[in-house]
Every structure is written in C-alpha cells, then in structure tokens.
Amino acid sequence: MTRTPVALPHSFLDRPIAHRALHDVTDGRPENSRAAIRAAMDAGYGIEIDLQMSRDGQAMVFHDFHLGRLTDENGPIRQRDAAALASIPLKGGDEGVPDFAEVLSLVDGRVPLLVELKDQHGAMGPHDGVMEQAVARALQNYSGDVAVMSFNPHSVAAFGRFNDTVPLGLTTEAFRQKDNPLLPAATRRRLRDIPDYDQVGASFISHDVNDLKNPAVTKLKARGVPVLCWTVKSPAQEKTAREIADNITFERYLA
Template identity: 30%
Template sequence: MTLIYGHRGARGEAPENTLASFQQCLEHGVQRCELDLHLSRDGELMVIHDPSLKRTTGRRGKVVEHDAADLAGYDARHGGPGWKQPCPIPRLVELFEKCPFEHWQLEVKSASRTRAARTVLAIQALAREHGLLERITVTSSSREVLRALLRLAPEIPRGLVAEYGWLDPLKVARQYDCSLLALKWTLCTPERVAKARQQGLHVSIWTVNDPALMKRLASLGVDSIITDFPGLALATLGESQG
C-alpha cells in the first residue's frame, strides 16, 4: 500500500503550513503530514516554509528576526487558496497538541552549524515532551542538519530530501544513516526505487498532484507520496491509510 502525506497540510485546498491546512488533511482521513520548520528569534519552532515572511504573510523580514509571539499573530494565508478566516503561523507545539497525525515528516531547511544544532535540540525536546519520538522523521537536504541529528539526537529517525540528481541520493542517505528518502518525483526511476528499498529506505515521493502519476508511482512500489491534495490522493489510491 502506498501511504499518503499531506504536503504542508493540504496545501492545494487551504493556506499552507497553517492549522486550517492540517485540519483539512485530517478531515480527508489522511493521517500523515509533511511540514517545514524555522526557529523564531527566541528559539521556538515555527511552521513555515520560507526563511522570509513575504510570500505567505506579505510582511518584510525573516522568520528569525521575529519572536514567536509576534509570528503567531501574522496571517499566513497570502498567495494560497482563498480562505475566509485569518490563518496565523502556527508553533509546532500547537500542531502537536491539536492534530493527531500518525506520522510527521518535519523538514528543516539549510542552516548554519549552530542553528542546525539549536533546531535539532528544540525538536528533540518537544517530541519527547509530547511522546512523539516514534512518530516523527526529521528530514533535510542540508548536511549540517543531518550531521546535527546524528550527533545530538541519534534516536530521531532521519530522512534525506533529494531534489537534484547530481549527487547520488542513496549514497548520501547511507552516509547519514537515514531511514527515509524524500525524493522529488522527477528523480524517481524504477531502478532507484528498487535500490532504495533494498537499502532499507522508506521511499517518499514529492510533490505528486496528478492522479495518473500517483498510480504510476504506486505501481513502482514507492512507500508514500507527498501531495497538495490528500483527498484526491486518497480517492485515487484507496481508502485505507491506517
């Protein structure tokens, strides 16, 4: 069975990486999600994709230049599907408390060594506090982040995000002892999927919004797809996602 992850919640239907988006994903019956994390100025884990506030909030400046209390008041529904109510940038703790996902892919973008370490330790502390260490995989394309995970939180499963083909993703995943490979769909070949699964990797393909592509990837034996339209994916690939 090919599992389904909602991409930034249900990004095609609700403002990405907001509580409304994750609730929409759950309402479809999709129990797994992917999201993006950045630290606020005062060290809280905020759920937002870009380092900059511009695209989703219309505000200037970077996430890291603002405290969590201020970020949590900024409306993040700009540039997404129409939505009547304001959608603040959520703290990760809020989603952990309100959204009972079975599994979370938490993507950490590239960071300096110091920032990678701070982010990893913050995830570790929050996941421990909420008893979710067994239900998260922290993913990244950044070697600094993967190194910090290995060094500081080896008990948290790691995943490599691979977007470009110029490095062998299987070799990099092995180097950092990853259990998951989040592979851009354009890099997905039958040979690569087979080799990754032989290596013991969970193969998760992003971002897959076309039903024909969903079916083709499922036929290749990928473990999961990440999609902006979790309801469509569920209708295409079958009802059971437990």
C-alpha cells in the same frame, strides 16, 4: 559515530501524506496552517510540515525563508520572535504562523507527522544545532508517529545527536542548477548521489517525483529502503510514481 537507524513506522506507508498539510487557500486553509492540519487529520491523511527558526530559537511551522509569499509581511522569518510570528496572518486564512509545539499538541498522534527541517543557511553546510535542538526538545514527550528529514545532511545528523528515537530521512532530488542556483556545482553533484544516507543514520528518503529513476534511488530501494516522494499533483502522476515509490506526498488533488 554513526547513529543507529530507527525504522520508519508503517503508518508512513499505508496512507498518502498531505504536503504542507491539506492546504487550499480557496477554502481558508493556507499551507502549513492549523486549518490545513485539521483538514488532513479529518480525511485520515498523513501530514508533512516544514520548520523554520524564529529569532528567539523556536521552531515555527513555515516553509519559506522569507515571509513575503505566505504573509503580507516582508523579511526573513528568522528576524522575528515566535510571539510576533504568531500574530502575522497567513494569506488566505485567519490565523498566524504556528509553532511546532502547538502543532504537536494539535496532531497528538492521530496521524503520522513527517517533519522537514529547512536548510537555515542556504548552502547545505553545517548548522549550529539551535533549530535541531529546539525540535528535539519539542518532541521529547511526543508519543505519536513522527519522522524528521531535511535536504541538508548536516541538519539531519545534528538532530540525530539530540534525539536517538525518531526515524531520520533525507529529502532528495536531482539538484539541478536551475532549482538550486546558490549551490556550487560540486555540492549539487555530490548530493544527487545521496552519499550521506548511512552516515546520518537515515531509514528512509523522500525523493523528487520527477527524478525517481535516479540510480541512487534504485540502489537504496534494492536495499529495502522506504522511498517516499514529493510532490505529486495529479492522479496520473501518482499512478506513475507508485511504480517506484512506496508512498507519495501530494497536493492540489485528493489522493
């Protein structure tokens, strides 16, 4: 059964959204870190974060499937328990990987929080629902503005089965082969047309800033669907993006 869409709060449209929070490792603020989250809140920005799963079923605020780029450890994040991940320092900072529940307590409704569920299997296929259920459980008593999205429509739909009050969105792009080398061509062709929007009960999309003229985006915008975009990296790019997008997710400058 299709989930009834929940409207995206206006707070996601009235201020820029800091991509992976307001990160800057030169200032001790790694991406998706508590320090970057505090900086974004202090500046009044919305915040976008990413969630991966720990071995013991906890949602962790971390972008990559592997630990190597963002920490001095190696291997998949899913092979470590939450307590172990909390003790692994993020490069460029002095803190470990935060869990989602802690970040919710830190934000506490001060600014809107855009949550991306990362694809756990790399193929945009069905999920077992463990991460989605963990995220829904963490959000159960959260009263601030929050929205959940994913590139994987199966993940969005799975979360929607555990929570019927949080707005859902699809993270979307052109799904070019060079950017998604593991995805079959048929899957890439299908996803670029955003065919799952209504089926998953979505109420917004967040689309690649370099593909905003995609006809699928044009059709959704004509329906009044809020269009966010990722990732804007300069004032000039922001100016162009806002000709189409209702709001931006940004990094590397202050929007």
